[in-house]
Amino acid sequence: MPQNSGKNAAPFWISAMPAGLKDFLLEVGDTSRFAGRFFREFLFPPYELREVIRQCFEIGYRSLPLVGLTAFIIGLVLTLQSRPTLVEFGAESWLPAMVGISIIREIGPVIIALICAGKIGSRIGAELGSMKVTEQIDAMEVSGTNPFKYIVVSRIIATTLMIPLLVIIGDAIALYGSFLAVKFKGEVSFTLFFHQVFHSTEFSDFIPAFIKSFFFGFAIGVIGCYKGYNSKKGTEGVGESANSAVVVSSLLIFILDLIAVQITEFFGYI
Amino acid sequence: MEATAQEKTKSGAVREYGEPIIEIAHLQKSFGSNHVLTDFNLSIRRGENVVVLGKSGCGKSVLIKCIVGLLSYDAGSLKVFGKEINQLKQKELDELRARIGFVFQSSALYDSMTVRENLEFPLRRHGKHKSKEEVNRLVEETLENVGLLHAIDLMPVELSGGMRKRIGLARSLILKPEIMLYDEPTTGLDPITAEEISKLMLAMQQKYNTSSIIISHDMHCAQLTANRLAVMIDGINYAQGTFDELKKVTDPKVHAFFLNSH
Numbered sequence: 001m002p003q004n005s006g007k008n009a010a011p012f013w014i015s016a017m018p019a020g021l022k023d024f025l026l027e028v029g030d031t032s033r034f035a036g037r038f039f040r041e042f043l044f045p046p047y048e049l050r051e052v053i054r055q056c057f058e059i060g061y062r063s064l065p066l067v068g069l070t071a072f073i074i075g076l077v078l079t080l081q082s083r084p085t086l087v088e089f090g091a092e093s094w095l096p097a098m099v100g101i102s103i104i105r106e107i108g109p110v111i112i113a114l115i116c117a118g119k120i121g122s123r124i125g126a127e128l129g130s131m132k133v134t135e136q137i138d139a140m141e142v143s144g145t146n147p148f149k150y151i152v153v154s155r156i157i158a159t160t161l162m163i164p165l166l167v168i169i170g171d172a173i174a175l176y177g178s179f180l181a182v183k184f185k186g187e188v189s190f191t192l193f194f195h196q197v198f199h200s201t202e203f204s205d206f207i208p209a210f211i212k213s214f215f216f217g218f219a220i221g222v223i224g225c226y227k228g229y230n231s232k233k234g235t236e237g238v239g240e241s242a243n244s245a246v247v248v249s250s251l252l253i254f255i256l257d258l259i260a261v262q263i264t265e266f267f268g269y270i
Numbered sequence: 271m272e273a274t275a276q277e278k279t280k281s282g283a284v285r286e287y288g289e290p291i292i293e294i295a296h297l298q299k300s301f302g303s304n305h306v307l308t309d310f311n312l313s314i315r316r317g318e319n320v321v322v323l324g325k326s327g328c329g330k331s332v333l334i335k336c337i338v339g340l341l342s343y344d345a346g347s348l349k350v351f352g353k354e355i356n357q358l359k360q361k362e363l364d365e366l367r368a369r370i371g372f373v374f375q376s377s378a379l380y381d382s383m384t385v386r387e388n389l390e391f392p393l394r395r396h397g398k399h400k401s402k403e404e405v406n407r408l409v410e411e412t413l414e415n416v417g418l419l420h421a422i423d424l425m426p427v428e429l430s431g432g433m434r435k436r437i438g439l440a441r442s443l444i445l446k447p448e449i450m451l452y453d454e455p456t457t458g459l460d461p462i463t464a465e466e467i468s469k470l471m472l473a474m475q476q477k478y479n480t481s482s483i484i485i486s487h488d489m490h491c492a493q494l495t496a497n498r499l500a501v502m503i504d505g506i507n508y509a510q511g512t513f514d515e516l517k518k519v520t521d522p523k524v525h526a527f528f529l530n531s532h
């Protein structure tokens with residue numbers, strides 16, 4: 001009897017695929033299925049509103065100090081680094097506008113999303129991995145709770161809602177850092193600085209950046225939860241989940257940013 | 271009406287058990303090429319404590335995870351309260367789970383919740399709408415039963431191994447289940463604490479009138495808690511009987527479990 005009767009045999013192009021590529025595609029497929037399950041569970045009751053609010057607090061409020069400090073330093077450093085070049089060309093007055101557009105359009109959302117991928121993604125990956133290893137997820141199921149809905153859906157909703165909020169707050173703090181840097185080097189009032197920033201920016205600068213930050217939040221939540229929920233047994237598995245949650249979600253943020261730029265350009269917002 | 275079963279206790283009194291509430295017949299479960307349960311048979315009556323003995327990794331935990339529907343089985347029949355587990359819808363399974371308590375090997379306490387919240391969780395989730403006062407009363411009463419009322423506001427990380435086991439037991443008992451499933455309840459504990467936990471399990475079984483399946487390879491725990499033992503070898507119920515009956519069995523596979531017991 002032949003080893004492979006042909007009915008369940010993989011097509012030639014799959015068999016010929018290198019093992020690494022096959023594993024990568026399987027991982028992408030599993031993650032997509034996981035994200036698909038999120039939408040299925042998200043749409044139908046019961047809704048875990050209490051847990052969503054708790055996660056919003058844990059993810060949003062507790063990330064605020066780190067996001068705020070990093071954003072402040074970015075705004076300050078970006079201004080100090082850009083100033084000499086603009087002074088050389090006699091365009092120092094363009095500094096608020098240039099820094100404002102850079103932060104609002106690109107640097108703010110991407111850097112804050114990357115910081116959150118590190119802080120929140122690793123936290124979710126490790127927490128869920130640890131819950132899996134210590135049978136807490138099984139215990140939840142035995143207690144009549146859908147663990148996917150209670151643990152995963154609530155966290156993905158929280159990251160999707162909180163990252164845009166953190167981006168807005170982070171942008172504001174970065175602009176304030178930029179203002180202090182300008183003020184440190186020359187005479188400029190708070191009103192004049194922000195007038196110059198908002199005079200040179202339009203809604204088309206805010207909206208795409210705001211929309212893409214929802215996708216960044218969604219990506220951080222899905223990857224963190226997927227890695228943690230599918231953690232292998234043992235403490236090594238938990239560490240691996242946390243680590244790969246950060247690496248994959250950071251990479252995904254860059255890929256999503258690239259796609260967002262193409263779409264923004266297609267619609268003529270650049 | 272099902273006939274009741276009788277057992278003669280050590281003191282000579284006759285103990286009666288009720289109708290069968292767990293019926294396992296020709297149960298099979300595999301993970302890929304690893305055939306864990308090959309043809310497992312077991313029946314447990316109301317009020318009975320059965321200890322399932324077996325080597326580590328032989329499939330004891332898989333068996334109780336199948337009973338509570340955490341794992342689905344490949345073939346055979348597994349009926350709890352007369353309902354075939356694999357055929358239950360999610361809602362029916364949740365209703366059934368409210369009647370079963372499960373004590374996990376790792377205790378599985380929720381790290382992010384206090385002891386009080388851990389105990390409140392199953393009460394809230396099984397949709398038994400109770401007032402706040404009633405929930406508090408139940409939580410305190412159950413904690414008092416396991417001797418840990420003073421730990422009510424502690425976090426799981428602040429508890430010792432024995433305390434975690436007790437809280438895990440309390441969380442499972444709070445819904446007043448009819449069946450208790452224990453997954454290696456004394457593993458990782460010192461002999462004194464292990465004996466305390468075994469005695470507590472027995473006391474709780476008498477207080478709450480539960481039937482139990484206890485997965486263990488701790489012979490002292492088995493001797494203390496079991497009305498009957500089942501020895502799992504190669505995925506089948508290789509031998510069963512009371513502790514004293516099995517101790518006399520000369521089959522080396524069964525006898526090996528009793529070598530160090532007194």
